[in-house]
Amino acid sequence: MCGRFSLTATPEDVRDFLGLLELEGFPPRFNIAPTQPILVVVAGDRQEPGSNLPDRKAVLVRWGLMPSWVKDPKEFPLLINARSETAIDKASFRAAMRHHRVLVPASGFYEWHRPAKESGERSQAYWIRPRHGRIIAFAGLMENWSSADGSEVDTGAILTVGSNKTIGRIHGRMPVVIKPEDFERWLDCKSGEPRHVADLMAPVEEDFFEAIPVSDLVNKVANTGPEVQAPVGESLAVAKPEKNSPGTGQMSLF
Template structure:
C-alpha cells in the first residue's frame, strides 16, 4: 500500500527526468496525503514530424480515483491504490488501464510496519526512498469524473505490487516504480494495450530502496516539514528473561 509520499525535488529535476516541455513552479511537499492534489504526467498529443521536443505534459489530479461511471463519489470508496495483479480486469480500473496510464513523480514514500500484537512492538513509520536520493516515477492511473451539473474532477491512483524481499520486512505491498527507459511504453495508450505493459508492474530491485525509521508525526496531515524525514531510533521491546535450563550447566537445588 502507498498512503503517503513526498515530492521534494526541484521542478527542473522533474521536468528533465520526465521529459516535459513546461512545468509550473511548485513547493517541496513532504507529506502528500489522499484527497490532496498530486502531480501526474501524461502522454502528449504528438509533435510535428521531425520535432525532438518533449511530448509529455503535467497536470494536477485529486489523489483518490473515481471511475467515470460512479454517480455519487460520496458513496464510493476512495481508491488511492490499484493492485497491479487485478487492475486489468477490475471494473474500477479497467478503462484507465487501457486509456489513461500516467506517471506520478515522487522522492519516496512512507510506510508503516505494524507488528503482530503478541510481539509487543509498536507500529513504526518508515521513509522509503531510492538509495542516494533522487526522483522516481510511480505507475499511476487517471480518470475524469463528471457531475450532473457538467463540472469535472481529474482523479488518480498509484499502482502497487507485491513487496520485494527487503520491503516485505515492513509491509507486504509497495508502489510500482517505472524505469526511465520504460516511461514511453507505459504512457503509450494508443499502441500498448494493458497486457503488453503488464511486465512493467513488478517490484523494484532488492537494493533500489533504503528504509529509514521516522517519527509517527507523518501520520498527521498538518505536519508538512522536512523534519518528517529525520531518522529516529527504533525502540524494541525488552526480551523476557530466559528460563534456566537444567541441562545448561547451572546447579539445581530441586
C-alpha cells in the same frame, strides 16, 4: 499499499527527469496525503515541431481515483491504490489501464510496519527513498469524473505490487516504479494495450530503496515540513538473495 509520499525535487529536475517541455513551479511537499492534488504526467496529443523531447505534459489530479461511471462519490470508496495484479480486469480500473496510464513523480514514499497486537511492539513509520537519491516515477492511473451538475475533476491512483523481500519486512505491498527507459511504453495508450506493459508491474531490485525509520510526525497530515523525514534509527538492511535462486537485478499544487 502507498498511503503517503513526498515530492521535494525542484520543478526543473522533475521537468528534465520526465522529459517535459515545461513545468510550472511548485514548493517541496514532504507529506502528500490522499484527496490532495498530486502531479502526474500524461502522454500528449502531438510532438512539438523541432523538439527532441517526447510529447508529455504535467497535470494535477486529486489523489483518489473515481471511475467515470460512479454516480454518487459519497457511496464509493476512495481508491488511492490499485493492485497491479488485478487492475487490468477490475471494473474500477479497467478503463484507466487501457486509456489513461500516467507517471507519478516522487522523491519517495512512507510505509508503516504494524506488528501483531500480541507482540506488544509499536507501529513504526519508514521513509522509503531511492538509494541513488534522485526522482522516481510511480505507475499511475487517471480518470475524469463528471458530476450531475456538469462539474469535472481529474482523479488518480498509484499502482502497487507485492513487495520485494527488503520492503516486505515493513509491508506486503509497494508502489510500482517505472524506469526512465520504460516511460514511453507505459504512457503509450494508443498502441500499447495493458497486456503489453504487464511486465513493467514488478517489484524493484532489493537494493533500489533505502528504508529509514522516522517518527510518528508523519502520521498527521498537518505536519508538512522536512522534520517528518528525520531519521530515528538505522536504515533497514537490504535482504540478500537466496542461494541457488534465479539471479536478481543487483502549476500550483494547492
